[in-house]
Amino acid sequence: MVNDTPILTAEGITMEFRGFVAVNNVNLSVREGSIHALIGPNGAGKTTVFNMLTKFLTPTRGRIEFRGQDITTLKPAEVARLGLVRSFQISAVFPHLTVLDNVRVALQRPSQLATQFWRSSRVLSHLDDRALELIDAVNLSSYAHLPAVELPYGRKRALEIATTLALDPTMLLLDEPMAGMGHEDIGRISDLIRQISKGRTVLMVEHNLHVVSDLCDRVTVLARGEILADGSYDAVSADPRVREAYMGTEHE
Ligand SMILES: Nc1ncnc2c1ncn2[C@@H]1O[C@H](COP(=O)(O)OP(=O)(O)OP(=O)(O)O)[C@@H](O)[C@H]1O
Numbered sequence: 299m300v301n302d303t304p305i306l307t308a309e310g311i312t313m314e315f316r317g318f319v320a321v322n323n324v325n326l327s328v329r330e331g332s333i334h335a336l337i338g339p340n341g342a343g344k345t346t347v348f349n350m351l352t353k354f355l356t357p358t359r360g361r362i363e364f365r366g367q368d369i370t371t372l373k374p375a376e377v378a379r380l381g382l383v384r385s386f387q388i389s390a391v392f393p394h395l396t397v398l399d400n401v402r403v404a405l406q407r408p409s410q411l412a413t414q415f416w417r418s419s420r421v422l423s424h425l426d427d428r429a430l431e432l433i434d435a436v437n438l439s440s441y442a443h444l445p446a447v448e449l450p451y452g453r454k455r456a457l458e459i460a461t462t463l464a465l466d467p468t469m470l471l472l473d474e475p476m477a478g479m480g481h482e483d484i485g486r487i488s489d490l491i492r493q494i495s496k497g498r499t500v501l502m503v504e505h506n507l508h509v510v511s512d513l514c515d516r517v518t519v520l521a522r523g524e525i526l527a528d529g530s531y532d533a534v535s536a537d538p539r540v541r542e543a544y545m546g547t548e549h550e
Pocket residue numbers: 315318320338339340341342343344345346347
């Protein structure tokens with residue numbers, strides 16, 4: 299359920315690369331429970347904003363809060379522990395491990411417990427139960443024993459999402475989840491994102507505007523490093539400034 303409480307907010311975030319202002323004074327508020335998209339033409343600054351929000355870049359100016367806590371200077375692993383997790387961040391898929399082993403590895407990662415603890419068979423079997431649950435949640439049960447490298451492309455994305463969910467995020471940040479996908483995979487991953495967004499918040503950078511219109515409750519449009527529009531897909535896509543910004547670009 300979307301509510302009015304912001305879970306992630308950015309106030310006046312700015313990123314300068316040696317004097318070049320890639321992102322200028324961006325304000326963003328992501329509501330708890332929403333699926334929020336960050337869109338904009340090439341070079342608009344989406345990746346830079348995304349990297350600031352996930353703490354891969356520290357803003358030159360401005361402030362970022364997650365659930366009321368100032369996270370502006372925290373490291374990616376620190377915000378991940380708070381429940382703000384970027385897909386593919388800690389969850390690189392090991393190609394020669396099976397789907398099940400990949401998820402098991404991801405499940406062991408956030409633990410602060412001693413390695414010794416994990417050797418107990420009781421704990422390992424609990425880990426298997428949870429891993430199989432996650433694999434089922436992303437519809438990969440029939441692939442559980444296949445090495446990741448043998449998965450079709452769209453299924454690899456599903457595995458990456460499973461390994462991200464292993465960290466039990468409150469909020470997921472997805473960087474172009476549909477990149478490089480065919481029609482069928484796009485439908486499947488859209489369904490998956492909708493399903494995993496229940497009880498969570500999702501922020502995604504996405505180029506495919508059909509996906510954005512279908513999936514997202516709210517859309518922020520960036521152009522030339524600044525916010526151009528913010529609102530429902532219908533509202534922002536009707537905005538003449540947004541239409542103009544997209545004109546002459548390769549976007550649909
Ligand atoms: N590390 C960097 N050093 C210098 N300039 C950078 C750096 N990273 C990004 N930029 C510049 O900042 C601007 C915004 O880039 P960014 O990658 O954030 O845009 P984008 O909206 O994600 O684009 P795309 O849709 O093409 O991925 C671009 O002009 C880019 O060249």
